[in-house]
Amino acid sequence: MVESLKSWLCGAILLVAGLMQPAFGASPSFERAGFAVGLCGDGAAQSRVLDALIRSSGEVTAEDLAFAGILLGGLLERRLVCLGDTAVLLEKAGAPDGREVVSGGVRSTNGGRSPVLGLRQRGLVETALGISALIAGETVELRRKGLAAVERRMAGVPDAVLVRAQDNESDAGLKTAIGVAAQGAALSSPDPARRLAAIRAVAEALSGAAFSRLSALKSDPAYRADPAFRAALEAAIAKVERAVWIGNGLALLYNGLSFASILFMAAAGLAIIFGLMGVINLAQGEFIMVGAYAAYAVQEAFRRFAPGFLDLYLLAAIPVAFFAAAMVGIVIEALILRHLYRRPLMSLLATWAVSLFLINFVRVVFGSQNLQFAMPSYVSGGVPLYADFIVTWNRLFAIAFAAITLVLTLLILKRSPLGLDIRAVTQNRDMAACLGIRTRRVDRLAFGFGSGLAGLAGVALCPIYSVNPGMGATFIVDSFMVVVLGGVGTVIGTLVAALGIGGANVLIEPFYGAVAAKVIVLVGIILFLQRRPEGLFAVRRRR
Amino acid sequence: MLAAVIGLVLAGALAILLLQPAPYLVNMVGQLAAFAILAVSLDLVWGYLGILSLGHGLFFAIGGYVCAMHLLSHAYAVTGVAPDLMQFMGWKTLPIYWSGLASAPYALVVALVLSAAIAFLFGYASFRSRVNGVYFSIISQALVYVAMLLMFRNDTGLGGNNGMTGFPLLFGYPIGAPGMVTGLAVATLLALALILVVTRALVVGRIGRRMLACRDDEARLRTLGYSTTRLKLWIWCLSATIAAIAGILYVPQVGIINPRVLSPDLSIEIAVWVAIGGMGRLGGAVIGAVAVNALKFWLSAAMPEVWPFILSGLVLVVVLGLPNGLLDLAALRLKPTWLRRGGRLG
Numbered sequence: 001m002v003e004s005l006k007s008w009l010c011g012a013i014l015l016v017a018g019l020m021q022p023a024f025g026a027s028p029s030f031e032r033a034g035f036a037v038g039l040c041g042d043g044a045a046q047s048r049v050l051d052a053l054i055r056s057s058g059e060v061t062a063e064d065l066a067f068a069g070i071l072l073g074g075l076l077e078r079r080l081v082c083l084g085d086t087a088v089l090l091e092k093a094g095a096p097d098g099r100e101v102v103s104g105g106v107r108s109t110n111g112g113r114s115p116v117l118g119l120r121q122r123g124l125v126e127t128a129l130g131i132s133a134l135i136a137g138e139t140v141e142l143r144r145k146g147l148a149a150v151e152r153r154m155a156g157v158p159d160a161v162l163v164r165a166q167d168n169e170s171d172a173g174l175k176t177a178i179g180v181a182a183q184g185a186a187l188s189s190p191d192p193a194r195r196l197a198a199i200r201a202v203a204e205a206l207s208g209a210a211f212s213r214l215s216a217l218k219s220d221p222a223y224r225a226d227p228a229f230r231a232a233l234e235a236a237i238a239k240v241e242r243a244v245w246i247g248n249g250l251a252l253l254y255n256g257l258s259f260a261s262i263l264f265m266a267a268a269g270l271a272i273i274f275g276l277m278g279v280i281n282l283a284q285g286e287f288i289m290v291g292a293y294a295a296y297a298v299q300e301a302f303r304r305f306a307p308g309f310l311d312l313y314l315l316a317a318i319p320v321a322f323f324a325a326a327m328v329g330i331v332i333e334a335l336i337l338r339h340l341y342r343r344p345l346m347s348l349l350a351t352w353a354v355s356l357f358l359i360n361f362v363r364v365v366f367g368s369q370n371l372q373f374a375m376p377s378y379v380s381g382g383v384p385l386y387a388d389f390i391v392t393w394n395r396l397f398a399i400a401f402a403a404i405t406l407v408l409t410l411l412i413l414k415r416s417p418l419g420l421d422i423r424a425v426t427q428n429r430d431m432a433a434c435l436g437i438r439t440r441r442v443d444r445l446a447f448g449f450g451s452g453l454a455g456l457a458g459v460a461l462c463p464i465y466s467v468n469p470g471m472g473a474t475f476i477v478d479s480f481m482v483v484v485l486g487g488v489g490t491v492i493g494t495l496v497a498a499l500g501i502g503g504a505n506v507l508i509e510p511f512y513g514a515v516a517a518k519v520i521v522l523v524g525i526i527l528f529l530q531r532r533p534e535g536l537f538a539v540r541r542r543r
Numbered sequence: 544m545l546a547a548v549i550g551l552v553l554a555g556a557l558a559i560l561l562l563q564p565a566p567y568l569v570n571m572v573g574q575l576a577a578f579a580i581l582a583v584s585l586d587l588v589w590g591y592l593g594i595l596s597l598g599h600g601l602f603f604a605i606g607g608y609v610c611a612m613h614l615l616s617h618a619y620a621v622t623g624v625a626p627d628l629m630q631f632m633g634w635k636t637l638p639i640y641w642s643g644l645a646s647a648p649y650a651l652v653v654a655l656v657l658s659a660a661i662a663f664l665f666g667y668a669s670f671r672s673r674v675n676g677v678y679f680s681i682i683s684q685a686l687v688y689v690a691m692l693l694m695f696r697n698d699t700g701l702g703g704n705n706g707m708t709g710f711p712l713l714f715g716y717p718i719g720a721p722g723m724v725t726g727l728a729v730a731t732l733l734a735l736a737l738i739l740v741v742t743r744a745l746v747v748g749r750i751g752r753r754m755l756a757c758r759d760d761e762a763r764l765r766t767l768g769y770s771t772t773r774l775k776l777w778i779w780c781l782s783a784t785i786a787a788i789a790g791i792l793y794v795p796q797v798g799i800i801n802p803r804v805l806s807p808d809l810s811i812e813i814a815v816w817v818a819i820g821g822m823g824r825l826g827g828a829v830i831g832a833v834a835v836n837a838l839k840f841w842l843s844a845a846m847p848e849v850w851p852f853i854l855s856g857l858v859l860v861v862v863l864g865l866p867n868g869l870l871d872l873a874a875l876r877l878k879p880t881w882l883r884r885g886g887r888l889g
Contacts, residue, residue, distance in 0.1 A: 340862065343866075350859060356855040356858075359851075360852060360855075480681040484678060515689075515695075518692055519689050529668075
């Protein structure tokens with residue numbers, strides 16, 4: 001009974017105090033001349049005027065705040081000179097005369113001195129400057145900087161400042177950011193009801209940032225003392241945690257899908273060539289590089305001849321990269337591989353020599369640094385979909401690209417005369433030759449086609465990964481594993497294997513690291529080959 | 544021809560002992576001999592069994608790493624000065640898997656058994672399911688690639704990126720002394736000669752005939768009732784052990800081991816030495832390894848930009864024009880039948 005009476009009394013007093021608070025600040029206490037003189041005084045005087053400014057900054061007019069900001073900026077840069085009853089602001093430190101701060105008249109600085117700031121006052125000045133920039137800053141950029149400064153010193157900033165800044169803000173992005181900052185302030189507010197409301201509001205955001213913010217509150221004394229607070233906090237954390245978990249899972253799958261898309265494009269060519277001729281092309285990674293460098297060349301051409309259409313270069317690069325890589329492939333087939341079909345192990349060495357040559361050739365011509373690509377608007381940025389999961393356009397570009405490539409490859413293999421020939425030669429070379437198919441020509445075209453697919457992979461990955469002469473090595477071992485797992489000469493097998501290996505890599509990575517992911521995938525493939533040595537989808541054929 | 548090569552190797556050892564050339568020259572000869580052993584180990588499986596391993600650097604590295612661990616723990620036991628590696632890892636004492644490695648015989652056994660065991664596991668899984676030809680090559684390449692990624696990590700506890708270096712002692716004597724350099728080079732040359740004699744005895748005997756039969760037509764040999772899996776597995780493990788010996792002899796001579804010996808490119812280069820020297824001939828492997836590496840020592844110092852172009856050109860010329868490598872130049876046109884007939888997947 002006594003306890004409840006006490007708490008009621010306390011509540012009443014708080015309530016009255018709360019009602020009275022606006023009355024104290026009702027007369028805006030800012031007075032320009034007094035502020036300037038205060039800044040010229042000793043540490044105590046400086047603290048007094050700065051405290052007063054910060055406390056009343058929710059009500060002071062924007063003009064006065066801008067004025068204070070100019071003065072404080074001058075103070076920090078030692079452009080403020082005090083002359084007894086007034087102060088002068090200089091154009092630049094050390095100038096012989098400047099303008100009087102209140103009247104604006106020109107005055108000499110003779111006999112004046114620049115006030116020195118103590119450590120505590122410096123903190124106050126930075127807070128006040130931040131508030132001034134946040135509310136009275138003229139550009140979005142200035143206000144954003146002000147917000148950053150305010151957020152660093154949130155404890156000393158009255159809530160009214162953020163409310164006011166949010167109400168006045170015209171830029172939507174900054175407005176949201178101010179709202180988030182205001183929530184953060186409310187989270188540590190002394191009023192329990194406001195805290196609970198803030199916890200619920202923060203939990204609406206469903207982001208990793210919100211999660212870490214809420215988790216930090218677990219060390220708050222109220223977490224132990226106040227069961228209501230504890231329950232609300234735990235419910236909010238559980239909600240956000242689940243959403244973040246799902247969002248991160250989606251992001252992982254998405255990254256895995258885009259990685260798999262590039263693997264697929266690199267490996268589809270390998271699988272077709274391997275199925276047809278029993279040759280593994282160790283230079284496939286370098287064909288990817290050729291594609292990426294072709295895209296770079298197209299970009300440079302656009303930059304020089306049609307700068308207005310620069311955004312379109314990535315689309316224009318698609319056929320260029322395909323034909324560039326295909327031509328390199330056909331030349332290599334005609335000069336080298338043609339002679340090695342009966343010696344597949346030697347063709348490994350020959351294609352390795354080709355890859356060594358291409359890497360060093362590109363290194364000599366272009367240098368070994370990463371290429372700088374201008375990112376067209378359609379591959380930069382993304383759309384936040386759920387929690388922290390953002391659908392980034394560059395990865396979506398790669399996925400869509402791979403999907404189109406898949407469809408076209410299937411169409412060519414299953415519906416075109418060339419595809420018919422390729423399938424026939426893959427299944428039984430001698431019989432196909434007897435039926436009048438020019439198997440050597442099919443080999444060459446198929447090799448060009450497979451190389452061209454690798455070139456396409458080069459275009460798809462240049463918005464995501466870095467492009468340099470050694471880039472092929474990043475993908476080559478994985479794409480070999482895709483061929484081994486998927487089975488030779490099947491596009492669908494390649495697709496499934498690429499999805500499996502790409503997915504497994506990104507799914508294992510967050511838990512055990514990238515290296516362990518590779519180890520596990522390799523061991524998994526070796527074990528898998530115990531059951532199905534021909535891969536997932538083996539083409540039936542005679543040997 | 545092999546007799547001539549063995550004779551040259553022994554003559555080299557004798558010349559080093561008698562003439563006492565400059566230490567750097569002796570050291571280079573010793574390194575070349577270690578590479579020659581490595582090439583012989585690959586030729587044994589590739590030239591005689593038709594299995595092209597693109598991951599032989601793994602077994603070389605196992606020998607090298609165990610040797611480096613022995614050298615470090617030996618020096619630690621003798622001098623009591625903690626090696627840099629312990630400081631780097633923040634260890635107070637060497638971890639449990641280093642125990643005993645200070646003893647040379649035990650370290651030798653560990654290196655050989657470990658490489659043979661890993662070769663056995665990988666070979667058993669592959670040969671049992673009849674993974675062969677190009678398939679086997681690229682899976683073995685993935686194996687060495689993964690091993691490289693693994694060793695690049697610092698928490699593997701074997702020096703990570705930096706590997707292991709700064710070996711002061713070998714068998715209690717300072718490792719840089721001229722006598723030690725000579726001793727190592729001569730020991731490597733003798734090991735090479737011994738390995739050549741032993742492998743030759745192997746390949747000319749009954750097992751050697753079976754190996755060639757397996758290379759030329761594995762299915763037929765299997766149909767005749769031979770277990771090709773067991774044959775391939777034994778020779779594969781033997782080859783891995785020889786590669787580990789090369790690694791053991793190599794590390795004290797260069798004074799460093801790091802994950803770069805596990806790069807897939809180095810493993811392919813081993814095959815390139817064999818191809819250039821002439822595969823399927825033990826002497827050819829030695830000639831190839833020595834010729835290519837001597838050229839590499841010279842050119843990668845004199846004109847480092849040009850070396851990759853020369854190497855790739857050399858490979859293409861040999862692969863296209865000289866199926867038996869430099870031995871073709873010597874007009875020894877003893878083309879094995881399988882090169883003319885050939886199977887689709889090797």
